[in-house]
Amino acid sequence: MTSSMLVVATDDEIEASAQSLWDASVDALPRVAVAAGIVLVGWVISRGLRWVLRRWVMRSQTPSFAQVMSKVGGWLFLAVVVLLALAVTFPSVRPVDVLAGLGFFSVAVGFAFQDILENTLAGMLLLFRQPFRSGDQIEVLGRTGTVDGITIRETRITTFDGELLIIPNRDVYKNVILVSTHHDLRRRRFTVGIAYDNDADEATATIVDALEHVDGISDVPAPYALVRELGVSTVDIDAYFWSDPRRHDGIVTLDRAIKAVKTALESHGIEMPADIVALQATPSFRAALQDSGEITPGGNLRRQPS
DSSP states (O other): OOHHHHHHHHHHHHHHHHHHHHHHHHHHHHHHHHHHHHHHHHHHHHHHHHHHHHHHHTTTSOHHHHHHHHHHHHHHHHHHHHHHHHHHHOTTSOHHHHHHHHHHHHHHHHHHTHHHHHHHHHHHHHHHHOSSOTTOEEEETTEEEEEEEEOSSEEEEEETTSOEEEEEHHHHHHSOEEETTSSSOEEEEEEEEEOTTSOHHHHHHHHHHHHHTSTTOOSSSOOEEEEEEEOSSSEEEEEEEEEOSSHHHHHHHHHHHHHHHHHHHHHTTOOOOOOOOOOOOOHHHHHHHHTOSOBOTTSOBOOOOO
16 A cells, blocks of 8 residues: 555545534534523522522521522532533433542542632531521630621621621631620629728628619629638729620620729728838938938949948
8 A cells, every 4th residue: 555545544534533523513512502501591590599598598597507508509409400411412421420520520629629628618517506696796716706607618707896807617616616695694793992991791782782773784693792802902802793795785784883883882981992002211212312322223322432
């Protein structure tokens, strides 16, 4: 066989392959169009499904939980629609084979997007466990504020200074979380120092009576006062009461409580002295008063040469 005959045979094979590919593409066009239509209709239905799921879940769950779960449901439905479209476009491809391929693909994606997947999993666990909800005031990683919401990737918190704080879900899930508003009431405390000449029992009774008449302080549990220690110049009494757990309301109630206790103690003649500081006259202090010596910059008396 001559070289010219080999060239002609090769050209014929290429032309035949190209024609076969073209014919296959033309034959597949209707199926591709049908698959595209299926995906489009599935996308529209998934949007509606998300809306229905969100409204249904919000009846018994938080808005954050409803939003995330509706998105997950919409994505799962759309994934099934895409698999159906692939089956229509490529009849020879079985969905089981596609799922097997996606398994290997998901492993590769897991290594490539480890942080994103970890945050997503942590967000799902936070939504299912619900250690806190939107509107709760929490402390995490040393930062405090009000929870705005939990998304798939992060937890959004508005600090008490009005700043937006975004924390990755994995950091929230792995650390200690203090939920200040989990219970209806929160105990607060402040210290009052009375003079040693006053009666401690009378002072504690006066403090409790004053707290019982403060707006915002709970009757159950009732407020109480206990002597904590004997200080240098005062008998220190701790006053305890229960009030609204929210930060602003608690600060306002604490302000009212301190003012009421101060007024009550003064009206009963119970003294609240300041700390007593004892001063000892050093040689340099006496020399400064008598102007009888030279004081160094360090406050000591400069010695005269002998």
